[in-house]
Amino acid sequence: MIDPAERWRRMLGPGMEKAAWAGLPSFADVAIVGAPFDELVSERPGARFGPRAIRSAAPTSSFHLEERVDWATELRVIDYGDAPVVPADPVGSLEMIEATVREVVAAGATPLVLGGDHSVTEANVRACAGDGPIGMLHFDAHTDTARELHGQRRSHGTPMYRLVDAGLVDPERYVQIGLRGWWPEAPDLAWQTQRGITSFYMHDLHRDGIDSILADAIGIIGSGPVFLTVDVDVLDPAFAPGTGTPEPGWMSSAELLRAGRVAARELSLVGADVVETLPLTVEDMTAVVANRVAAEILTRIAARSRAR
Numbered sequence: 349m350i351d352p353a354e355r356w357r358r359m360l361g362p363g364m365e366k367a368a369w370a371g372l373p374s375f376a377d378v379a380i381v382g383a384p385f386d387e388l389v390s391e392r393p394g395a396r397f398g399p400r401a402i403r404s405a406a407p408t409s410s411f412h413l414e415e416r417v418d419w420a421t422e423l424r425v426i427d428y429g430d431a432p433v434v435p436a437d438p439v440g441s442l443e444m445i446e447a448t449v450r451e452v453v454a455a456g457a458t459p460l461v462l463g464g465d466h467s468v469t470e471a472n473v474r475a476c477a478g479d480g481p482i483g484m485l486h487f488d489a490h491t492d493t494a495r496e497l498h499g500q501r502r503s504h505g506t507p508m509y510r511l512v513d514a515g516l517v518d519p520e521r522y523v524q525i526g527l528r529g530w531w532p533e534a535p536d537l538a539w540q541t542q543r544g545i546t547s548f549y550m551h552d553l554h555r556d557g558i559d560s561i562l563a564d565a566i567g568i569i570g571s572g573p574v575f576l577t578v579d580v581d582v583l584d585p586a587f588a589p590g591t592g593t594p595e596p597g598w599m600s601s602a603e604l605l606r607a608g609r610v611a612a613r614e615l616s617l618v619g620a621d622v623v624e625t626l627p628l629t630v631e632d633m634t635a636v637v638a639n640r641v642a643a644e645i646l647t648r649i650a651a652r653s654r655a656r
């Protein structure tokens with residue numbers, strides 16, 4: 349059994365060592381990790397409550413009607429609990445998130461991280477990328493590739509710049525889907541183009557449809573290792589009102605669920621996250637959608653390992 353309190357003492361307390369019996373069981377295929385962290389948002393705080401809300405939004409069954417896959421019986425999935433974040437310490441908290449995800453990777457399991465604001469993706473990818481670079485499939489209304497936001501290099505608007513700049517994400521194998529709205533501005537977009545990042549805007553999605561866009565994205569990313577990051581603000585606020593920086597203009601829950609499923613089926617995922625869920629109420633609709641995206645990813649990881 350895992351005792352989260354023990355982890356807090358071990359990772360934060362001076363001189364505290366991991367007990368031999370503690371840590372991640374090495375027999376898990378996938379480990380869920382909560383990253384209850386929102387210190388780096390630019391607008392609405394509250395995504396720290398996301399992991400708990402997504403967990404409590406779980407359906408009663410794990411059998412996928414359309415896929416005929418039961419991820420909970422076909423995969424060995426454990427909930428590894430939350431990373432030991434420290435209130436008001438963004439740098440320390442992100443280090444703790446990275447360290448927790450590293451434990452999962454070291455045990456040979458695939459991490460599925462529930463955020464948390466989007467800055468946690470930097471920690472997740474640092475843990476998953478190895479020597480890097482890896483590919484990335486990124487669903488978001490925003491690029492999150494700013495060099496700085498409000499003068500800050502660490503922000504939920506900068507993780508993708510930092511990951512590409514650090515050589516951990518290969519820009520030629522990095523695809524963004526769902527962009528729209530009012531941010532970022534021309535210089536950041538020029539940087540993206542110059543680095544070879546592929547961007548699909550909402551008008552591309554309207555014109556070509558999600559299946560066509562996904563096929564293009566999968567072709568660009570190829571068969572190498574890839575991290576899947578889903579910012580729920582890619583959904584229209586009509587579907588997911590509980591998020592830090594809502595942006596009207598579509599996409600639908602149906603498209604995102606399908607995208608999560610197809611991506612996890614076709615790509616070699618080394619990790620995934622679902623971020624920016626800011627529950628408005630205990631039974632928040634956004635948490636329900638975020639839970640289902642995570643379940644779609646698990647379903648296809650299960651089907652892939654069945655095929656092996």
Ligand SMILES: [Mn+2]
Pocket residue numbers: 466488490492504579624
């Ligand atoms: Mn984002």
